[in-house]
Amino acid sequence: MSRTQGGRRVAGSHRGTGGRADARRAARRRQRAARPEQLRRLLPQALVVAALAGGTSAFVAEDKAVRLSVDGSARTLHTYAGDVAELLADEGVDVGAHDLIAPAPEADLVSGDRIAVRYGRPVTLTVDGERRRVWTTAHTVDGALRQLGVRAEGAHLSVSRSAAISRRGLDLDVRTERTVTFMADGREHTLRTNAATVAAALAEAGIALREQDTTSVPQESFPRDGQTISVLRITGREEVRDRALPFPTFRRADPTVLQGAELVAAVGEPGLERTTYLVRTVNGVRQRPRKLKTRVVRRPVARVVRVGTKPRPPLPVAGAEGLDWQAMARCESGGRPNAVDDSGRHGGLYQLDQGTWQDLGGHGRPQDAPASEQTYRAKKLYVQRGAGPWPHCGHRLSG
Structure with a gap:
């Protein structure tokens, strides 16, 4: 049950709650029910006693006239209740924790009291x-x-x-009414408003947004008292930038082209990549471009180079031409370019040793070189030393 003390609400039950208080209230109700008949029977006796005692009777003194107002509805009634809580219980007025009772529920009643109950x-x-x-x-x-x-x-x-x-x-x-300031176009616009959104306050200030314009806070947000909001004037355009894509180069061996020679089969063409950016200005200040999309407009065309692998014919060696080199090769190695003797020291068509081969400008081993190169090196050796390097087969050169 709600109670008030000194003008404030308090929570709790009447001090007379409990078994004895309930019994007392029940007895009072039974007493009131029997009161009319008792009064009729006892009135003559009471008058006699009153006359003898020279005063009023005790039971008449318990009857009180009070004014009870419940949520604004007032009435005057007579009660034998001892306090406010008992009166409310007798009258069937239920109160809760949020209800207001004045005077407090534990206050004693006297005739002429005014009791008010206001529901929460x-x-x-x-x-x-x-x-x-x-x-x-x-x-x-x-x-x-x-x-x-x-x-x-x-x-x-x-x-x-x-x-x-x-x-x-x-x-x-x-x-509530709040003060909001808008910064727009270099000026301050301050107004008092009770608008529910920034957008509504902006309209009250007479500030229009165009196309891409926006505000420094979301327009659907609630404008707070003392808040300063910037209006962002935004312009935007697309900017296109092209970039050349380098072409690759492929080198392909070609047995139809002489060694050391290179032929360009395809010159190659660079490609083209196109990127679109959004360029914006906010209140006249250019912002960093934002990439929107990139596409390849033209793919690069590869450059193709033919690299010759065809052996070159042996160069003529003055003083060694017109001799029968094939006959001497058949004699030395059986005409086999990769022939190697039993010692492993001599190889090739003309059974040259490693040192001689290198002195003649050869690389690697003679038996690994093409037949034309072996013949070319052998001719150079002949010009230097004659047929001496081939004591057994050198005479075959002259037929």
Whole structure:
């Protein structure tokens, strides 16, 4: 049960609750039910006693006339209750933790007292976007706002100030008046507003957004008191940039081209890559471009080079031409370019040793070189030393 002391609400039960208090109240109710008949029978005796005693009787002194107001509905009644809580129980007035009772439930009753009960009403209150559940004993929205200490001057209310609040309560949305400043086009625009969104406040300030313009905070957000919001004037355009793509080069062996020669079969062409950027300016300041898309406009064409692998014919060696080199090769190696003697020291068509071969400008081993190169080196040796290097087959040169 709710109680108030000194103008404030308190929670708890009447001090007379419990078995003895309940029994006492029940006895009082039975007593009141039997009172009319008792009064009729005892009245003559009471008058005699009163005359003898020179005063009023004790049971008449217990009857009190009080004024009871329940949620604004008032009536005067007579009661034998000893305190406020007993009176409310006798009258069937149920009170809860959020209800207001004045005077306090434990206050003793005397004739002429005024007792007020005001029921609490739940209010789902949203003030500037912050939602909470509160209780009020006011009957109207205006009274609830005053009781709850909500500043409502210039505020937007979701329901009328004069709207009644039933015991079921209501939802109340309050948007107080706030000071908001917009920075737009180099100027300050300050206004008092109870707008629900930045966009609505912007419209109240008479500031229009064009195409890509926006604000420094989301336009659907709630404008706070003292907030400064910048208007961003934005222009944007697309910018295209091309980049050459290098072409690859492929080198391919070609047995139809002499060794040491290279022929370009395809010259090669660079490709083209095109990238589109979004270039924006915010309040006249150019921003870093943002890449939108990239595509290959033209693919590169490879450069192809033919590399000759065909052996070159042996160069003529003055003083060694016109001799029968084939006959001497058949004699030395059986005409086999890769022939090697039993010692492993001499090889090739003309059975040259490694040192001689290298002195003649050859690389590697003679038996690994082409037949034409072996003949060319042998001719150079002949010019230097005659047929001496081939004591057994040298005479075959002259037929």
